[in-house]
Amino acid sequence: MSETPSTPSAPSTSEPKGSASGERAAQEKRRSVAAGGPPPAPPASPGATGLGLEEPAPIHTATLWAALAAGVLSMLLLGEGMAVNLLVVAVPATLAAYFAGRRAGRRPRPWALVWGVGGLALLLVPALRAAAWPSFLAVITALAAGSLALHGGRTWPAVLLSPIGVFTSVVTGPVWAWQGLRERVGGDQGRRLGPLLRALVVAAVLLFVFGALFAGADAAFADLLGVLVPDVSVSDGPWRVLLLMVGLFGTLAAARTAAAPAHWDRIQVPAGRARGRVEWALPLIGLVALFAVFNAVQLAVLFGGYDAVLEQTGQTYAEYARQGFWQLLMATLLTLLVIVVALRWAPRTRSSDRTLVRGVLGTLCALALVVVASAVRRMDMYVEAYGLTRLRISVLAVELWLGLVIVLIMAAGVWGARWLPRAVAAGAVAGVLVFGFVSPDGLIAERNVQRYEDTGRFDLEYAQGLSADAVPALDRLEEPLRSCALREIKADMDEANLPWYATSWGDAEARRILDERPLSEGASALECGESEADSLYP
Structure with missing residues (x-):
């Protein structure tokens, strides 16, 4: 696999040195980059039409x-x-x-x-x-x-x-x-x-x-x-x-x-019409002030403790953490939307305009990172109180990735935005790769088993719905809770009976553990139903 040869360095789009059209293209590129925008798209090759859909070479x-x-x-x-x-x-x-x-x-x-x-x-x-x-x-x-x-x-x-x-x-x-x-x-x-x-x-x-x-x-x-x-x-x-x-x-x-x-x-994306300084800067400066006040309150809560806040608001620990996370996640998404809109319509023809754009949006990005950190802390509080689920670990991963996107936008404001699209896409690929490698189901089981050891509370029904990746962590439970948690997982594995090429390493490891430590036959349905349990969804 290879990248398209339509980049400026490709032979099919290059022009002879000293040609008038090549000089004009170079001047246009320099003006676009100096104005803070992306470089112009490379010219089409002689045989291309539209998006460059050329006839392919005969198949090898x-x-x-x-x-x-x-x-x-x-x-x-x-x-x-x-x-x-x-x-x-x-x-x-x-x-x-x-x-x-x-x-x-x-x-x-x-x-x-x-x-x-x-x-x-x-x-x-x-x-x-x-x-x-x-x-x-x-x-x-x-x-x-x-x-x-x-x-x-x-x-x-x-x-x-x-x-x-x-x-x-x-x-x-x-x-x-x-x-x-x-x-x-x-x-x-x-x-x-x-x-x-x-x-x-x-x-x-x-x-x-x-x-x-x-x-x-x-x-x-x-x-x-x-x-x-x-x-x-x-x-x-x-x-x-x-x-x-x-x-x-x-x-x-x-x-x-x-x-x-x-x-x-x-594809040429039409540039937005530049607005006056007051028209675009005044709303953003007001938003920055709001972010600053919110972050100041968050720091006061962090150093003053959550007990005083809960006493003043009348909320429970779970309500404070759960409500705050979803609002902060939405605030992060809207902040990225505001940044995109501002970059499209902000004036950048003069050096002073570009400095103002970088200053205002850079401050907004920095304050948005504090909001991301606050959202992550809220979810961590909620997990400490009520355990980890697939939904919670998924939205937490999304929040962390959004924080990475904000950091990349800040870096683009300093070093230019030409590399930003590919960097954001690479961050998404790396994030999904790490998310899969850390084994979400295994991490969920590990966190909830640790919570059971600390508090004696465990959601048995939720654990039974996890995959074979959770077996190593659930194997640490004491009997009969261990057999109760693993019986449904083992039944699903036995029913699937997958061949070697469709069996993952997680399945193989789970089978090895269950073969070495078979499930207790004495764990009846009544005992499993009477096991200490609580819901992960308060």
């Missing part, structure tokens, strides 16, 4: 084989669940895109490698964690990172719209592959391709027939074959065909995008 033979491999592996491995099988399928899909990009004359660039490596790293989350919700988030983010690797680009339209280009290639990709296949079958390559295809079919038939005979002759070989080879029945036929089409067409779409990507950087 290696791309066809890699796409076929991805389709077959999808059909065989993706029917039971998500784990290391996603990485296995991603390898030929990545190779297909690489071969297509190389055939089109594109070369890998640093940011394309960042997105590609980040996308593959995100696919490690399903291989490590049994919980479906962080794995699903990781897969979606991996697809977005992969689309950035295929398209390239550095502007907000490129970062936000890249997945659209891959989706449109789902239709054009198979057509492109079919045209290339017809050319090969009709030429000299077709005469070489026919014997190879016949050899593959004969080999598959021989392996199937003799494998079935050997499996019937020896039970040990049958068990080994059952572990290594997916169990495909006739009733699964339509589902397997659908997986074949998804893997094949998805890979061809990625390869088609790599061969001729849409140049989203060429």
Whole structure:
């Protein structure tokens, strides 16, 4: 995978030194950067139309084989669940895109490698964690990172719209592959391709027939074959065909995008009309003053203690923490919206204007970081009192990421905003990756078990709904609470009975723990119902 060659350094968009148009483009770029705005989009290449949707180079033979491999592996491995099988399928899909990009004359660039490596790293989350919700988030983010690797680009339209280009290639990709296949079958390559295809079919038939005979002759070989080879029945036929089409067409779409990507950087976002200083600065200065007063109150509460505040307001500990967090989260989101609007309409033609913009918005960002810290502290108070849940850890992660975005905006005000879109996207990829690696379900169970050891309170019903990632932490509970908490999780694992390629490391570790310490058979439903418990939702 490689980044689009439509950047100013690419051969297809460069102009001869000393040309009048090249000099005008350089002057326009210098004026735009001096005014604080983004650099102008690179000019279109001679054969491009619109977003630069050029005709792709003929499909490479290696791309066809890699796409076929991805389709077959999808059909065989993706029917039971998500784990290391996603990485296995991603390898030929990545190779297909690489071969297509190389055939089109594109070369890998640093940011394309960042997105590609980040996308593959995100696919490690399903291989490590049994919980479906962080794995699903990781897969979606991996697809977005992969689309950035295929398209390239550095502007907000490129970062936000890249997945659209891959989706449109789902239709054009198979057509492109079919045209290339017809050319090969009709030429000299077709005469070489026919014997190879016949050899593959004969080999598959021989392996199937003799494998079935050997499996019937020896039970040990049958068990080994059952572990290594997916169990495909006739009733699964339509589902397997659908997986074949998804893997094949998805890979061809990625390869088609790599061969001729849409140049989203060429989209020109109209600049907002600059307002007068009073029109935009007065509301923001008032907002900064409000933020300053709120943060002063927060510092007074922090040093004066929460007991005095609760006594004055009449709120409980939970009400104060819960109410404050959601309001502060919304305040953080609205602050980012205000900053975006202000940057669009603030005047920056003069040096004094740019200094004023940086001063006001920089102060607002700094005060917004205090609001983020206050929101995180409120959630921490709430978790200390009532335990950790999936919702709470998710919104806390979002709040921390919003704080990172504010820090990046502050840095862009000092060093320029050209790198900001890609930095925000990279922060999102890194955040989802860390979120999956820390094992949210395991962290929830760990925190709630610690709370039980400290207070004797435990929400048994919520713990029973966690995934196998929670087993190592729940294993620390005393009997019969341990068996009560783990019985539902073990039943779900036994019912799934996943093959090796769809089994995560979290599942394997949970099975090892449960095999070493079997559940107590004496923990009856009555005992589980009478276990000390409280709700995580006061």
